[in-house]
Amino acid sequence: MRSPLRVMNTSRSPVPRAAAIVVTGAVLLTGACSVGGSEAGAAADTVRIVLPEEPPTLEPCDASLTATGRVTRSNITEPLTERVPETGELEPKLATEWEQTEPTSWTFQLREGVKFHDGTPLTAEAAAFSIERTVNSDIGCNVDGYVFGDSELTATAVDDTTVEVTTATPDPILPLRLSFVEIVPADTDAEAKVRQPVGTGPYRIDQWNQGVSLRLAAFDGYWGEAPPFPTAEYVWRAEGSIRAAMVSSGEADVAVGLAPADGAGDRAVEYPNNETSYLRMDATKAPLDDIRVRQAINYAIDKEGMVASVFSGLGQPAGQVVPEGVTGHNPDVGPWPHDMAKAKSLIAEARADGVPVDTAITIIGRNGIYPKAAEAMEVAQNSLIEVGLKVDIQMLDVNAWLEYLLRPFPTDIGPTLLQAQHGNQAGDAAFTMGQIYGSEGAQSSYGTAELDALVEEAELASGADRQAKFAEALAYQNENVVRDAVLAHMTGIMALSPSVTYEPNSATNDEMHLAEMHPAS
Structure with missing residues (x-):
């Protein structure tokens, strides 16, 4: 049957997207060396992008x-x-x-x-x-x-x-x-x-100078329309202020992962990036294996204060990793309230029952995961110390951090809180629940049979029933598992030079299509 x-669509050319925006204004040109060895005036042929990390x-x-x-x-x-x-x-x-x-x-x-x-x-x-x-x-x-x-x-x-x-x-x-x-x-x-893969895309890998730059060249045999820029060059700078300055000075055309304080000025473009920041708790190790300690961590962290101060108001305090607009989002699961008295009470209760709450917990952070990543972890650390926990911070670069994100996890460390960020640009909670909360999920440090069953049932459903079942699974996680301390739904900032038009969208943080970037007319 x-x-x-x-x-069905048998067209041989890409489906057009929304019209691009143009960022205008004067640009200061300097005598500094340009990105990836290109001259500032080469932007008509090359789009130059500076990333937070290689x-x-x-x-x-x-x-x-x-x-x-x-x-x-x-x-x-x-x-x-x-x-x-x-x-x-x-x-x-x-x-x-x-x-x-x-x-x-x-x-x-x-x-x-x-x-x-x-x-x-x-x-x-x-x-x-x-x-x-x-x-x-x-x-x-x-x-x-x-x-x-x-x-x-x-x-x-x-x-x-x-x-x-x-x-x-x-x-x-x-x-x-x-x-x-x-x-x-x-x-x-x-x-x-x-x-370095071989693909069918509009660009092929031209040269990757590890640690310095990556250059892509337009593929002459591409099946669709030729991309507007014949060449794309990527470099990486950890400091957001440097990335912003490179656009202002004409050394780069696009800079991503910026914070308001990075000084992009009228080059800055804000956009909803569909990312949710959170702390993943290793609930298999004491004291994090006690749900009261996990609840206390959620009560202790002031999400509104973090968004207002560290994120400069860009973002929204969150209580779930599935944002609004994604199938399965539960509007009834809001941010945990900031309640230091409740957090201290839960820690004291756990201590009285013999839970080793004095065991040192390590926050595993990632440099550049989002603007002011280290500062956010310091705010969390201070809050958790205030409620009676012992917390250290270890900030890692992406390769070392990935060892903690994905199974199998390192075994030579005690209880951890992993600084993480999840983007559900696919638009369905199936891309969140199994891998992040499933007992055997690729990024899951802890799950339960009950939650697994709820997720499995939701994945088989469709339509309104699918939405309801995923929302039920999220509510169960929030009430009975408490595997995370969810922090905020994030807002992205990028800087664009006046020589490039590009409209970022909710998927930009995860897939930045070069074919949608055009030289400004």
């Missing part, structure tokens, strides 16, 4: 990591489908149409005439290989845990342009999940990750 669910890898199956995805996704590599942030709808990318042919089977028709950067054609074999490599291999893809969790699926090439994907159980959002699988050639290493 063929399902009526069907999406991508640890451009491995496509790790593209759900912010530092990797913002460079890779739909620039170097492309998926079968792509979600439009403004509408939440799926649009064709490397697949032109798809349909659900059985409750557990979907068929995708591939776009014809597409080539990889090495000149080989896109085939159903490559698409099926990419899906299997991402979901079923042993190389530890972040996309697997983030998007697919424990899902079982099989991808098969039916013919040169048709891919069939079957799942163990019905999956009503499989085409949305596959929007996170970047397609690579069938001869890509299936036993290990690659640092």
